[in-house]
Amino acid sequence: MTYEFVYDERLGICLPHLKYEWEMYSRETQARILFEWETIRGTIPDRINELEALINEKQEKLGHEEDFTVSCHLNREISELASVINDLWIWFRTRQTIEMNE
Template sequence: MEDFFSHNERLGIPIPVLYQEWDQYSKETQQSILFQWEKIRGRIPDRIADLEEVINTKQAQLSDESDFIRSCQLNSEIAELASIINDLWLWYRANQNISEKLHQ
């Protein structure tokens, strides 16, 4: 299955990488890909929760920070983490229909 997924460093999860149209894969390969994706997809909410904890820590640091440069850095880091969370939710929801195919 490593041929069909690539670890995305930014998101912290493997994401699908398909080199041909879905219908060109055998039914067995499709089922294997879908099974693997379902396992990955199931970990996305936990990954989001971990990132939210980091955001909360950075927000607490920000509330006590008096150095302007450091405040800007913390804001930037929080924004990037929020962006990652948004992308993870997109992957989670956009591929929900793929997960439904697994159960057909």
Template sequence: MSDYFTYDQRLKIKVPQLTKSWTAYNLQTQNKILTEWERIRGSIPDRIGELEAEINNKQEALNIEEDFNRSCELNHEISELASIINDLWIWFRTTQRISNAKIHN
């Protein structure tokens, strides 16, 4: 499956990296890719939960932080974590489109 997925260091999950259009893959390969993606996709809500916990910790630190520069750093870190969560939700929903397209073909 390493031919079809690559590890995204920022998201800390493997994401699809297909070199051809979906329909160019035979049915057996499509099924293998979808099975692996569903396994990965199932881990996304847990990953989001981890990031939300990190955000909560940083917000608590921000609430008591008195140093302006450190407050700016914490805000930036919170923003980056929120961006990662947004990207993970996009990947989570991407499969629904692939699966639906496959079902309708």
């Protein structure tokens, strides 16, 4: 297969892995890839909402935490979740089009 979608544990979604440059794929293959990607892409806002809920929970814990070491750990977890959300937004904005050249 010249492309596949591989689950990314950190992001919690499948990402496209293309063996060739986009323009090298036929229109039919581009259409198949885009169909799969748009299906996955449509789940990204829900995934972001899940992560935002986790951040809110951790921020609530942080607001009541008195142990400095635990506070640092919570801050690190919140930072990582925010980084994942940022990366998901980048993927959400990634769009390709089908090449119309014959």
